[in-house]
Amino acid sequence: MSLRALVVCLCSSAAVLSGCGGAGAPPDDGAGEPAAAGAGGSCLSGGHGGAPGAGEAACGGPGARFATRVVSACFGPGQGFGQDRYPDVVLGPPKGGGCCGGSLDVLSLGDGGSIVVAFEGNAIVDGPGADFLVFENAFGRGDDAASVFAELATVEVSEDGAAWSAFPCAADRYPYDGCAGWRPVHANPDENDIDPLDPPSAGGDPFDLAEIGVSLARFVRITDRAGTPDVFDLDAVGIVHALCP
Template sequence: MAPDRWPRLNRRRVRDSSSVVMFDPGRSARAVPARGRAWSSAAAVSRTIALICAVVLFSGPCAADPWGDGVQSFTAGAFAGFGQDQLPWIVLGPPRGGGALEGSVDALSLGNGGIVTIAFRDNVLFDGPGDDLIVYENAFHVGSEDGPVFDELAYVELSVDRVTWVRLAFDPDTREGLAGRAPVFSRPRNGIDPLSPEAGGDRFDIEGSGLTFVRFVRLVDVDGEIADVGDLVAPGGKGGFDLDAVAAIHSGALALISGHVSSAGLAVERARVILHPAEGVRRYRRRTDADGFFSFSRVTPSGEYTVRARRVGLGKAAATVHVDMTAVEADVDLALAR
């Protein structure tokens, strides 16, 4: 689909820093109060890609790529504006770096204090050897490749469930641990592997975060709390951190937990099924279909989960299942009993 056919934003509303812009590729964008729940995804794109793979290429599902798949939420800060008319697409997929001396224009300006949350929907970032995450901004050297870096910085925050967030440690003096410090050299068709160190961007090892898996990356413009060169330039609509792309160096498949609910050997329709991770507070809910079947897709393969089923008048049941990086599917049968 051509960029000029993608959904456009109501610019008068997205420039209000008290609003959160919500994106759904299949609908028009809209702004809601910042306290409201933000939801968006690149689901339409994922479904289209899957259809092409399965129907046109006759090759089954496509392997998940390492790139961020959706903009979960975006809160515009002061002097934001640039790139918003191309959301969410402008921050999805591989980077389009401008090199050492020129910042990319394929970027979203967060504005001073702006916040954007990127979601991995068809894959999960996991803690592997060395660096695990890359954030691509549009930093560049001023004057020459040996000149100072024009940087606009952001804190990096991680979550597996959008309930608990961890901010990566950083040094305010060296800026180590912040995003927005390194130029980006990789762009489509220039021969530089975007996941390689030669590609540029800011690389992070999540080992010290206490997280094994990451599904959401939140970037928060430092808003003057840490000085950067961008503070010295009249921002116009290009204020704050500028996001080009986000990538998972260590990217794995999500898990599938499914099964059936029965009572006295018969399938139970509309039984309530709850999936609860052994570690974590977020629960996921489903209802069984006419055959008693339920399914939880895109599950983080983080170990043990408890599956509970209940139907008023028929009783309840529970079981524990295990999914990990080597076993991403689990099936369970739950027989209700009073």
């Protein structure tokens, strides 16, 4: 596939046009500008459902533990899978396919594509070990743990939607530490009783805020590693350590 081709950016029907060759400012949704779309590209921003606004995080009761809103999305070339179910396909808990088969309940970001999600009435906080999980549809091939069908992405977090902190992604060789898209997902509430927020059993890729010196995050941005033959497919994002459990 060609690199850095025109990026087509889509959002839900409730999205507000931002930067698509016309005047007008993006909505003040507390998440700043959408990710850059690449040369000649443009993005729609807006979202689906509620999300915390800008300002100090506070708890008004139990909050969502899985993403409830897509703030912005920029789909790169190469794939369109899941866009007919966007944005709902990436909201709520994962629907994993297990060790040896990738789930089809996913949204392909396309080559270099990016998505920002948020959690209604909640935020990720730093605790012992993994603080949140990103679920893709990676799966193993054979008995060799290193033989995995991986579709890698870089993960970033933000408290205010303006300043972002990225997890270093070791994408050059297995194990792909700090990347999303290489651990199979076992949790699937439609098919099993595995706790989707228990990292050892749920599967998915765990991220610890302490590793990048962050104590609280309300937005998660996932960006496909451009130029690789396989593109990232997002299933879900879940909070392990929540401000509002």
